[in-house]
Amino acid sequence: MKGKHAFCGVVALLAIACGATTAPSPPSPCDRTYSVSSDFSSDERTALERANERWAEIAVAQFCLVDGDASRKTIRRIPYGSAEWQELSRSFGGLNILGVYRGADDSITIVDSLALDLFELVALHELGHAYGLGHVDAPAIMHAAIGTATDFTPNDMTECRRVGACPGLSQSDAPDADDALECALPGPHPSSVQAH
Numbered sequence: 406m407k408g409k410h411a412f413c414g415v416v417a418l419l420a421i422a423c424g425a426t427t428a429p430s431p432p433s434p435c436d437r438t439y440s441v442s443s444d445f446s447s448d449e450r451t452a453l454e455r456a457n458e459r460w461a462e463i464a465v466a467q468f469c470l471v472d473g474d475a476s477r478k479t480i481r482r483i484p485y486g487s488a489e490w491q492e493l494s495r496s497f498g499g500l501n502i503l504g505v506y507r508g509a510d511d512s513i514t515i516v517d518s519l520a521l522d523l524f525e526l527v528a529l530h531e532l533g534h535a536y537g538l539g540h541v542d543a544p545a546i547m548h549a550a551i552g553t554a555t556d557f558t559p560n561d562m563t564e565c566r567r568v569g570a571c572p573g574l575s576q577s578d579a580p581d582a583d584d585a586l587e588c589a590l591p592g593p594h595p596s597s598v599q600a601h
């Protein structure tokens with residue numbers, strides 16, 4: 406996680422101006438910021454925010470979501486069944502993919518036209534990977550397939566603490582969660598093309 410904390414310049418300047426050399430730095434409002442692509446619907450955008458807030462309630466770090474800043478890490482939406490989706494699905498052995506987290510560029514991809522509650526679960530799961538969590542046994546948000554839980558379970562919490570993303574294990578004791586995680590989340594698509 407080293408070097409990933411983008412502290413706000415203003416906060417840093419204030420700390421220097423106040424001579425706050427011994428006290429720990431004030432917590433940054435955003436430990437990491439993700440740019441949300443503009444093609445999510447407003448309901449999906451709200452659900453993304455809700456998923457992010459649900460993580461913020463249990464996690465040590467706080468992520469922020471901003472709109473359409475291409476210089477940031479991204480959360481993007483792709484059409485289900487599109488050529489890009491098919492390529493993605495192929496790269497994961499033909500899974501019926503609803504969401505993907507790529508550790509290499511710390512990006513989240515979610516398919517379009519999901520029912521909102523399913524969309525939020527996919528967002529929760531992929532954000533969990535962004536926090537460094539791997540897959541765990543069901544029932545869990547972080548189970549390798551969607552739908553075994555609608556809220557964090559003890560299995561999620563154990564994994565969250567294990568990687569140091571939740572309170573209970575110091576960051577320095579935590580294993581490095583930056584290993585190129587690449588996870589695809591399969592699940593049922595509510596409408597259209599089931600035959601992939």
Ligand SMILES: [Zn+2]
Nearest residue numbers: 549588589590
């Ligand atoms: Zn996953």
